[in-house]
Structure formats: structure tokens, C-alpha cells
Amino acid sequence: MSTDHPGAVPASWLSGFAGIGLTELNGQAALLKRLERKYVLDLARLHDLFDVLRFSHTVLEIDGLRSHGYQSRYYDTPDLLCFRAHNQGRANRFKLRTRRYEDSGLAFCELKEKTRVAATAKSRVPLTGPDDLGADFGGLLGRIRQIAGAAADRPFLPTLDVGYRRITLFDARDQTRVTIDSGLSFSHPTDLRVHQTTASVIVEVKSARPMSLTDRLLRDAGLRPQAQMSKYCIGLLACGLWTGASRFGANHRRLGCHPMAAAALSVAPAGVPA
Template identity: 40%
Template sequence: MSIAVVDRAPVTLDDLNRAAALLTRVDRKYVLAASAADAVLAALPHATRVLEIDGARTFAYRSTYFDTPDLACYLGTAHRRRRRYKVRTRTYVDSGECFLEVKTRRGDATVKRRLPWSGPADRIDADGLGFVDGALSEDRIQLDGALTPTLDVDYLRTTLLMPDGASRATVDSALTWRDRATGRTRTAPGVVIVETKSGAGPSSADHVLWRRGHRPVAVSKYATGLAALRPSLPHNRWHRLLSRADLAA
């Protein structure tokens, strides 16, 4: 963990959720080398706080992404379709808590709907499908086929609350992707994904990133990972990222 994170004041999960429960938000993603990420963290405003639970500030996550047989979710992202979506379960590995989540796009904003999930993280039952259908219908999206678990993504996450109390940033590292169909894996040991989540305007974290020459990029953990594991898929949007030497087979 960066010393810049260790030295920040903590924020509890309840306080974080009350301050920045942004389920409709503008997301900006940045792909950085680990050393560059450390420099960005050190440059954040001093009043930035770090999520802390039971003394820990970095937590293990697993996301299992679901897709249709013809990969409608993946192709929607690859081709920048206006009505694109993702369906996943997200497991907080340290606590065992799990949610079923549906993400859609509304213009430049991301809308996330989530449901506490007590079933297997790699299976969506009838109740779960009802939740997914309902969430998609709110954005006039029709499910294109049966959903099957397609890709697992494991990573470590640190969450930051910006001084304005209304925006946050996440710092993801140690990413590992596993293709459910083949069992193949890819890792990105030297890559850090910083994601800022705010209202319409940029956050203080965005301004720090911009001053240091980092610009938002179109990156999806699901789509990038699946493209790396299945190179025959259309992947022009992520060609530069996939060619990085620190995205290891």
C-alpha cells in the first residue's frame, strides 16, 4: 500500500455511503503504472480520506460477469452501442458479502442498480433474472438471451473520499482475469486502474491526474479482460492497453 494512503485520515463505510452514495454518476477511468499511481496518491488534497474497515484499507474483490451466448454485453461495449449494459455479481472477499449488479448508460452517466445476493455468485436464479429484466427495462433495454457466467475478475481495491464529501475514487491493483469457458488467466501486475466517480463536474482527483498528464481512457475490466483472453474478438478500443508489456499471459 502506498505511504500516501497510509497517512490519510480514515472514513467508515457508513460515512462513505452517506457522503457519496453515487449510483448515478459520471465515471472517469485512468490506467497508470504503479509508480505513477503512487505519485498521484501523494498529490491528492490532504483532506482526502481512505475507507478503513477493521484496520484494513485495501480489500479483495471478485466480480463475475455474465453475458449472453452471442456476447451482447461485450459487443455493446466494443462497438459503443448507446444502450449497452453489464450484469455481474460482486463479492467482497474479506466479508463474504455479495451483490447482483446491473450497470447501464444514460448519456455520459453510468447508472448502477444492485441487489443483495445470497445465492451462488456464478448463478442467477429466477428472482435475479427478474431484477435484471426490471433494471434493464428502466432504460428500454431488452435482454438478448440467457445469461451465463463468462469472466471472473479478481483485484485489490482502495477507496478514497474526496474533500468535497460528494465524490470518490477507487484504486484497483493486482488484477487477474479468468475465462470461465477455457480456464485461461491473464494478470496485470504493473497496472493500476484509478476510477473517479462524481456528479457532472470533475473531482479533485481528476484535476490531480490531469495536471500530471493522465487522461481518461475507455477501459472496461470485463471487456478488456475478455479481449485479452479471446484475441479473435473485436478489440480496437483497447488495442493500446492490450499491447502493454505489463499485461502478462
């Protein structure tokens, strides 16, 4: 595990967990229909949570690593079509991004969409180089047109970079997967000024039932699941790329985003509705 990523969970905190490989994890958990809950907590509370979960959960381990680096680049139109759809809670909305797995070198272009029936679907195509998206985003543009209509013909430009470390825990008995994202950083692809959440982590619980051991422990500690927990949308606020009203403001404050350098430059398009 990397130890030079600010805000990341220390490797020593995972020493008491038994490991599980990716193939075994996917074989046990991949086909489950899941409910998802997201929580925000500080590192001290996460340490207390680990002290209990190490007796029932295994940790994903790949090539000796138990924490894995993610780098995502999100694309949006100049007037922030994707963000505004999420900010307004529209029934049909999507996000377009590339995702790179730092430790394996794998990279994908991903389209993540949510439909009127609240189902979330993700389509992705592999990338072979840093600049091989192409004008059709690896063939995903056709699906974007089905969702957004003529709006999809506007240019999609690099809008936000998001980096973090992810730990994945699994409870085989309860069939629950828990991901912990720490050391989050947000930046504009053309601006070196980065905002970083060093005090808080995002814990996501995915299970077939609405209440797992992790949920009970977190709720006993006074924490409740948080809606509006999109890293992309929160990152735009953190970097000053959106300055209007936002349903993501409360979680932006909970995560405690702090600038690494000077205050971010606001480049939010003038006259764009919230």
C-alpha cells in the first residue's frame, strides 16, 4: 500500500484482516442484487470500525496490495450538462469518465447512467493509451445520444480529475461488500491547484439486505447514510467550478475539502441555471 498519499488509510490498520483474491471475491459477490449506502466518517472512527470488522471481513488483496489507487477523469459539456442533470435530480442522467487503476495499469472509458426506475448501469470499453478516447468515446457516444438527445452533440471536455485510494472488505457470511475511499483529491485537468479531503473517508456498503453489521456499527456511532455523494459533483464544488446552488453542498462540507495551494479559480459558466 502506498504511504505517501495524503489522507490515505495507513497500511498497518489492515494487518489483522485475512486476505481474499479478486477472482474469489467476484465469484462470491458479483451476481448479488445489492442495496447501497454511503457514509462519511473521519479516520479515527474508521480505525474503531476496523477493530470490529477484522473478525468477520476479509480484505481484497491483489499482488500483495490491500489498498488500490484510482484516477478518474470526468468529461462534461462547457455548460456542465452532466452536473446539472445530477444537481437537478433528473430521472435520466449520466456521467462520462476515464478510470485508470494505478497499480495494474488498466484503463477504461466508462459511461455510468441512471434511469427512471432508479437502476444504475455502467458500460465501459478498454483504453490502450492516455489519449485514445477518440471522438466517439470508444463507441459510447451512440448510447449518450439515446440518453441526452441532441445535447450529446455538444463537445465533451475534460472537466475534473479525481484521485483516491480504495480498500474493499467482504463479509462472506452476510454477503456484504464494503469499500473505503480515502485520500480523495480533486483538480481541474488544466489547473495545478488541487483540493483534497484529508480528514474524512467515504464508506460504501453494498449488501442484499438494508442493514449489515457495518451499517449497525456506524448507526450506533450516530452516523447515517448520505445521499448526494457523487465524487464528480462534490469535486466541482471543491475546485470552484460550480458556484451556484447545489444539493451536494452539505456533503462537500462533511468531507472537509482543503486547498493545497491558492484558492481555486471559479470557471463556472456564466448564466448556467442551478
